[in-house]
Amino acid sequence: MYRYDEFDERFVRERVDQFRTQIARRLDGSLSEDEFKPLRLKNGLYLQLHAYMLRIAVPYGTMSGRQLRQLAKIAREYDKGYGHFTTRQNLQFNWPKLKDIPAILDLLADVEMHAIQTSGNCIRNTTADQFSGVAADESEDPRPTAELLRQWSSQHPEFVWLPRKFKIAVTGAEHDRAAIKVHDIGLKLKRNEAGEPGYEISVGGGLGRTPMIGKVIREFLPKDELLAYVEAIMRVYNAEGRRDNKFKARVKILVHETGAEEFTRRVEDEYAKLDGPTINAPQEEIERIAAYFAAPDYEDLPAESVTLDSARREDAGLDRFVEQNGFAHKQPGYIAFTVSLKPVGGVPGDMSADQMDAFADIAEKYSLGELRVTHSQNLVLPYVKKDDVPALYTELKAHGLATANAGLVTDIIACPGLDYCALATAKSIPIAQEIAKTFADDARQKEIGELPIKISGCINACGHHHVGAIGILGLEKGGRENYQITIGGDATEHASLGERLGPGIDGEDVPGAIEAIVETYLGEKQGSESFIETVRRVGADPFKTRFASFVEERSKALEAAE
Amino acid sequence: MTIISAEGERPNAYTIVETADEAKSASKPLVPLALASEIEVPAIPYGLLVPNDAPVDEIAQHFSSVDLIAVTFPAFADGRGFSLAKRLRREGFEGTLRASGPLIADQFADALACGFDEVDLPDTMANRQPVQQWLEMKDSMTVHYQTGFGEGQSILQQRLAARKEAAQ
Structure with missing residues (x-):
């Protein structure tokens, strides 16, 4: 690193x-x-x-x-x-x-860390695929780009008083794990027809009150021109982004109101005027940064590990952990792991100091001293030898870090909500905990399969509910917390925004509603379809129908109780 | 008003005018952009007062007859003036560039790096944040990553220079 x-x-x-x-x-x-x-x-x-x-x-x-x-x-x-x-x-x-x-x-x-620009109307922490450098489906490592942008954006003299916050994400893999389409700028590393490296650049994605999918404004930008082009985008935004209303101040609104074509023209116009070579990082600097992310000295190992295979046959828990949380590595004999910070009943994303110490030791012992944080509030061990997995699993388990639910219905993203946040209109952590308890059974989770649920405790959407396969938005309505449910959201390369199923419901009804939605999915599912695939195929209607009858049943039950 | 440059406080020679007559009689008028397009410009180089969202092309028409452009900052957190300064310099303006409004000392280094020469500060602000504080905050960071901003070399340029030296 x-x-x-x-x-x-x-x-x-x-x-x-x-x-x-x-x-x-x-x-x-x-x-x-x-x-x-x-x-x-x-x-x-x-x-x-x-x-x-x-x-x-x-x-x-x-x-x-x-x-x-x-x-x-x-x-x-x-x-x-x-x-x-x-x-x-x-x-x-x-x-x-x-x-x-x-x-x-x-x-x-x-320890070479800081809190610079993690908030405020400036360029925030650049995010990237958590499996950068190790993913089998990666074509190019996004970390050198993210590091270059970290440095360039740090206390940029011109861009620290923007209309609003500004977020950049980078991916270099076919499958987008960095949610680039819902970022102010999304960068996808690619190669042009001549095989030269560069970027596809999207602008104007975002969540919040007005969710939008980013628009591609440049199909291909040569790799060494990045900083100058981003400077052009930032200058157009800084000069023209709305400052009269903070809820309309993100670049997505500028792109929307100007039109993607006209916005692109203004960026290209600015780009033509600025003196690119004086802004861009010299090739030596790009290479200097990239060298830090060179592949580690991997051992020459067989693709499959006899040790791991036999241990998996003997320990069902280990087998399940590897199946669910393991991630295909580009290096034979190695595997990456998602380490879930979503134990059933826990606070999504929380980690105790003792767990941090233990996990630091584990990363040093089993993953070349490195770990990653994912945007779904979990951790990743990127460099694990398959032979080491049984020992790793035992240690993770001892510290409550071996929950085998990566990507499942209990692996829920939740913002801090009303328990911490001054902006929140509803609780989100307790809702996540109740849903997780409802679906705690491992066999049931496995049957349901991949189902990212995302919960926000207010309209600002820090819990990314718009792009949850199931999204939950907590609002305040008549003095009560009220939750709107959406389905069909997706933050990957198939980016889409969720569709509302019906009226808002009480917090105590949310787990039941999720069960109704899951039942509908299991009924409609064909073959090995995931939840989101089924929703894409059949549309929201069957879910809306089932949701409506759930709401009706609940209101009847409430009347009967009164 | 208090005018602060990188070297410290400096006297102000310009007077804001609102009419053609005032522009004629002032020894060094600071003419609002809207007015400058309408009246016969004074013979002497004068100052131009521009809002932070004024089109660069419109301002550039006056380059040959002005020796100062003052860009207004309606609020310190409104960063449009920084981009405008950058663009005015790029268009070739070589006179004095002034940031006019309630900026804070913490923005001084950025304003200078974007091409401003001085800040015109309301007195209420200057009382709270005296000139000395502006000079201290200006020097609170001695390194920056961005090439093309400020006078010193960027970190990227310094790295490159160090590498070349090491190679020799």
Whole structure:
């Protein structure tokens, strides 16, 4: 993975000192509260419902065991002994004190980490496929691009006061695991007909109040022109994005209101005027960064492991874990694993300090010291030898990290919701927990198969409900929490937005409604179709019908009870 | 108003005018863009006051007769002025570029890096954030990644230079 050189080190250290000064200037009255707010946000510090929240950047979700151990230390000494992984592949601490923030930032800088631009109206942490560099279906590693963008976007003089936040994602695989179509900019690494490397560029995707699928504005951009082209996009957005209404300020609205064609023309116009070679990274720099992501020294191993195969026959739990959470590796004899942070009844994405320490050890012992954070709030061990899997499984199990539910109905994305967030209109974590309990049975989960459920506790859609195969949106209606259910959302290369099934329902009815939807799927399913495939084939109607009768049954039951 | 440049406070020579008559009588008028297109321009180089969403082409028509362009910042968090400055420099404006409005000291380095020479700060702001604070915040970061912004070499350029030196 990438390591800081003296410049990166100096940059992050100076940023910590700068923030220390900014806090002091707020305290002595030089900065008003209104002026300080965006400054603290640009350094990841939110004021939540009950306390400050510090969001730490995990660039493109890649982390070392050493870094995770430092996060454990911070969780223990400055928070309540746990952290929360987010849908932006970052980590949040929910209970730090303002006075401790500079000390926490120092500890982060000690391990080449920071909280720069994890919030605020600027370019946020660039995300990438969690299986970058190891996925069997990958054509090119997106991490060098993401790292180049991390550096370029850090304290960009022109683009730190944008109309609204700005998110970039990169993928280099056929199957899009980075959800690039619902990002402000989505980059897909590709090759043109001559075999030269470059990008397909989409702009204007996003979730929130007005979900949109990104539009391709450039079919092919030569790889070495990236920074100049992104600068052109950012300049058009910074100059023309709406500032009269924060709910219409994202680039997706500009693209929508201007029209993709006209927006493209303006970007290309700007691109033609700027002096690309002075902006783009020199080839040497691209190569310098890429070298950090070169394949590790893999051992020469047979594709199949006799040790693992025989252990799987003897241990049904191990067999199930490998089947569900294992991921095909490009290197023979190796496998990658999703490590679920969604134990039934737990808080999606939460990890205790003890688990972090244990997992740091595990990553060092079994995965070349590296781990990844996924946008579905799980972790990944990217470099596991198949021979080591039985021992790895035993250790994961000992720390409550061997839940075999990756991608299943209990692997739920949930925003912090009303339990933490000042914007939330409804709870989301407790809803996730109740759904997980309803479907806790392993055999039942397996029968249902892949079914990503995503829950947001307000219209801002941090839980990505629009792109959940089942999406749940919690709102407030007449003083009660009310949940709208959608189906058919998809964040992959088949990106689509979910369709509402009917009226909102009470929180206590959500698990029952999900059961009704799942039953409908199992009834309609043909062959080995997944939930989303069935929805695509039959449409939403059978689900709407079943949902309507569920709602009717419930209201009758309620009347009878009264 | 307080004018702050990278070297510290500097005197202001320009007076905002609202009519053609005022523009004629002022020793150094600062003429709003809308007015500048209508009146006969003063013979001396004058200043041009432009909103942050003014089209660059429209501003560029006045380049030959102005020695200062002041870009208004309606609020410190409205970053359009940074992009406008960048574009004005690219179009070839070589006079003084002024950011005019309630900016904060924390934006000084960015404003300079985008091509501004000075900030025209309302007095209420200058009282809270005196000139010294602006100069200190300007130097709070000594490195930047972006090539083409600011005077010093970017981190990318410095890396390249170090590599070349090591190769020799």
